[in-house]
Amino acid sequence: MLIRGAVLETSGSKAPFARSNPFTIGEVELDQPAAGELLVRIEAAGICHSDLSVVDGNRTRPIPMLLGHEAAGIVEQLGPGVSDIAIGTRVVMTFLPRCGSCENCQTDGRLPCIPGSAANSAGTLVGDGIRLHRTATGESVHHHLGVSAFATHAVVNRQSVVAVESDVPAEIAALLGCAVLTGGGAVINAARPAPGERVIVVGLGGVGMAALLVAIALGHDVIGVDAVPAKLDLARELGASAAFEPAAIIAAGHQASVVIEAAGSARAFETALALTAPGGTTVTVGLPPPDATATVSPLQLTAQARTIIGSYLGSAVPERDIPRYVDLWRTGALPLERLISSRITLDDLPEAMDLLASGTQLRQLLTF
Incomplete structure (x- = not known):
């Protein structure tokens, strides 16, 4: 399917990014979800320093890459073998999938998952898959931390999402995934x-x-x-x-x-x-x-x-910890709305990176 997203073409660009503009914002081809994966329609995505660190070159990642790792959206399609989540469910997307069986996954969140970390470094989904391609040439576009949320849709591993109830707004759910x-x-x-x-x-x-x-x-x-x-x-x-x-x-x-x-x-x-x-x-x-x-x-x-x-990632086990934060938010004890600095569109992304680099922002939210 054709989606609209922001592809980072070069890492290490100089600020202001509104002038150097290292992104191509336009159509990208997204494959169908494979076994153990699902398709999510992105509703909101936070602009985080982990994104900026790839833009400015402080983190080495394979390029081209579709950035974005803190997000929430609606499940629209299930890949083969995924049966424990329903189409139409709102999910928090987390940037470090946990296989649940490797040595590190036995540390109660203290150490990051070994295959999840390897996939993140390679710019792939778990299992070395790439589901993003240029529409004109078919060239692969790498995934950012297993999510690539600066787009209208994303295909992710089932272990990269945690379901939340429908009363949790997308903007709140997005913040839960990283910040x-x-x-x-x-x-x-x-x-x-x-x-x-x-x-x-x-x-x-x-x-x-x-x-x-x-x-x-x-x-x-x-x-x-x-x-x-x-x-x-x-x-x-x-x-x-x-x-x-x-x-x-x-x-x-x-x-x-x-x-x-x-x-x-x-x-x-x-x-x-x-x-x-x-x-x-x-x-x-x-x-x-x-x-x-x-x-x-x-x-x-x-x-x-x-x-x-x-x-x-806060030494987190996302499926354990996210419900706890949701409960605190529901009681009013955790006013996460106050973290939102502004709402932007895909076309505003270069300027948003400049604002983030200035140190004045908490969370700018890309919304669709």
Whole structure:
């Protein structure tokens, strides 16, 4: 079938992307779902730094590639062997399928699935399949993290989706697939703070603000840290007890037993370490450039009994964790609507990448 999507033609383009415009936005051929796959009509897709990192070259991925990995949509067709989900179901699309049988899948979400990770790196679906092609030449177009949601439709592996009830709007469901799984999971799966324990979140983009919201929803005293004043104001509105720029919170001497770094930079990681109290835990979920390095004092780690935890996709098991976030949203404790910065169309994508790079956005949503 013919779909409309945004294909990234080159990685490493220079900003502003509205000028360099590395995308071709137009028709792409999408194959029918194969065994174990399904066809989803995309309703909403978030614009995330994991997309930007492919555009600017910080993450090496095979090109051409149809980007987009945080999304929600409606199941329109089932491939052979898929019988546990109904056509017409709204699904959250998650960017790391879990086979459920490999060694890593036995770690309760701590380690990413081995075949799922291999497929993501290769730009294929699980099993090495590619379902996207150029309409004129038949050239393969790679999948982004098993999803490729910057398009009207996507074919994905069954393990890349989690069904949600129809009362969950598509825009909320989309946020659950990356921002909330990653940020919220850093709290509930990786850090696991004691009841009422203070949590500091460094970096208040979509993932960091989601971590802040989940920690507040669970009853923790939360402090937000970011260099953008508007994000600090929003953190206070959402229930943070305080919010600071990085230098200001260090000067004030605030620390916490749990500190989550969600900015994806070495400097933010060092700030998070400085804000972690003796005996405390630093959880890092940001994805800095591959060559980024940070300074850590081994003596301080030993003498102060510190712990550093890396958490990918919030150490999540999506089919377990997404219903928990939905329940919190339904009660009003988790106002995910506040994460939405704006709504855009496919044609707005280059400008949206520039806005994301500016650090001023939480989640821009591509809607259809």
